[in-house]
Amino acid sequence: MEQLSVDNLLGIKYIKRDDIDLIFNTADHFKEVLNRPIKKVPSLRDITIANLFFENSTRTKLSFELAEKRLSADVINFSSSSSSIKKGETLIDTVNNILAMKVDIIVIRHPNPGAALLLSKNVESCIVNAGDGTNEHPSQALLDAYSLKEKLGDLDGKKILILGDILHSRVALSNIYALKLLNAKIKICSPLSLVPKDIESLGVSIENNLDKALSWCDAVNVLRVQHERMEKSYFPNNREYSLLYGLDKKRINNLKKDILILHPGPINRGVEITSDIVESKNSIILDQVENGVAIRMAIIYLLASKMNISKES
Amino acid sequence: MQKKVLLNASQIDIIINRLVCQLIENHNDFSNTVLIGLQPRGIYLLDKLLNVFSQNHSDIEITSGNLDYSFFRDDFRRNEKTIKVKPSNIDISIENKKLVLIDDVLFTGRSIRAAMSSIDSYGRPESIELMVLIDRRFKRELPIEANYFGAKIDTIDGDKVSVVWGNNKVDNVVYIEK
Numbered sequence: 253m254e255q256l257s258v259d260n261l262l263g264i265k266y267i268k269r270d271d272i273d274l275i276f277n278t279a280d281h282f283k284e285v286l287n288r289p290i291k292k293v294p295s296l297r298d299i300t301i302a303n304l305f306f307e308n309s310t311r312t313k314l315s316f317e318l319a320e321k322r323l324s325a326d327v328i329n330f331s332s333s334s335s336s337i338k339k340g341e342t343l344i345d346t347v348n349n350i351l352a353m354k355v356d357i358i359v360i361r362h363p364n365p366g367a368a369l370l371l372s373k374n375v376e377s378c379i380v381n382a383g384d385g386t387n388e389h390p391s392q393a394l395l396d397a398y399s400l401k402e403k404l405g406d407l408d409g410k411k412i413l414i415l416g417d418i419l420h421s422r423v424a425l426s427n428i429y430a431l432k433l434l435n436a437k438i439k440i441c442s443p444l445s446l447v448p449k450d451i452e453s454l455g456v457s458i459e460n461n462l463d464k465a466l467s468w469c470d471a472v473n474v475l476r477v478q479h480e481r482m483e484k485s486y487f488p489n490n491r492e493y494s495l496l497y498g499l500d501k502k503r504i505n506n507l508k509k510d511i512l513i514l515h516p517g518p519i520n521r522g523v524e525i526t527s528d529i530v531e532s533k534n535s536i537i538l539d540q541v542e543n544g545v546a547i548r549m550a551i552i553y554l555l556a557s558k559m560n561i562s563k564e565s
Numbered sequence: 566m567q568k569k570v571l572l573n574a575s576q577i578d579i580i581i582n583r584l585v586c587q588l589i590e591n592h593n594d595f596s597n598t599v600l601i602g603l604q605p606r607g608i609y610l611l612d613k614l615l616n617v618f619s620q621n622h623s624d625i626e627i628t629s630g631n632l633d634y635s636f637f638r639d640d641f642r643r644n645e646k647t648i649k650v651k652p653s654n655i656d657i658s659i660e661n662k663k664l665v666l667i668d669d670v671l672f673t674g675r676s677i678r679a680a681m682s683s684i685d686s687y688g689r690p691e692s693i694e695l696m697v698l699i700d701r702r703f704k705r706e707l708p709i710e711a712n713y714f715g716a717k718i719d720t721i722d723g724d725k726v727s728v729v730w731g732n733n734k735v736d737n738v739v740y741i742e743k
Contacts, residue, residue, distance in 0.1 A: 280652070285686070290685065290687075554647060559642055560643070560644075
């Protein structure tokens, strides 16, 4: 397949296995570009991209912006804290105003699940979801799966554990969709209060004992406890969470095998993972960050390639 | 469309040997030269050239690589299909090197321009030359000419030139479809 099956990247839920393969294959080439002395290609020199971040972000925003600039796109950044959103403007009005300035692609992060989908139905532009509430974070899932594939090879049958706050995590949901498309086996490990209802219907199993779960898996993706999304208390305190669900050196040393450790960031050191594990040889956290730029270049390049100039004129 | 053999296997063999000799004439011991096969089809001509070097001129050490210039093409977003990207493989510094870009057919010259732009991202070579198996004259859209060519042919719009590399040398053939 040479083209994506979709015109927007709203979530992994909407794409196919072939799309993932195409994105990974294109990302391979962009990784090579990123290792050249001059790490830039001119493909998107006639494209303008707006990064609309209605929620805080460091890694994702920088990664998207760098990917866009490496592709030679013109980039404008928007953050809700310094915008007319504060004056009561609706999301669609805000975006339509930005599009009136001849913007071609919108990268959006929003606290409300479905925000990217809503935009794609109401505005004439290519939409890339950079995280919508607790729903999806497709580019993160793609870079996670790409980093896993780089280390483990084909993910068919590989055992991946997702550990932490599954309930509030868009990364978890997108990871589950992506890993299922790649035929990996998935387990989640979390306090029962942080397990979404009916999660098994997505084809994952639940293991509450972290040591058992770790001895099962080839890789573990550790997720942050998202206190900012919690309206009530889901577990007694951080110390208890850390004792039962925190990844530390003792747990890793007790395993009779090496497993890969991923974390999408930001990391709460000492809560879901200890510093020595973050910096251990098993950790591929910095590979994830590096691969993030290549994956996002691939996503934007492939979506832009479907925006044919003749159709515009 | 009528399909006609333009070059048969023995003619291609003679041409490849000649092209190798021409390279040796201009590049001496190749100590400062890098041969770059252009994706997707120039890499096969590079392979054939390297075979001749290793069989007939084994004293010469050749440095080579493959280059994909897809991200530098000027027709991005102008095709119905997405351009299929192939791997680039240039593991050496090309700074101040003499490069020879190698492709199978020179037609409009746009691919070669994209390749020259693309090679810039690896460094600043001392010089760039171009070698092609087939030079389709009179079809250039840019001021680009080959330094080394196998055969020059005259074609009109709609003609299709295809270079077929067989598993064995005797199966190599160049067709023109009119």
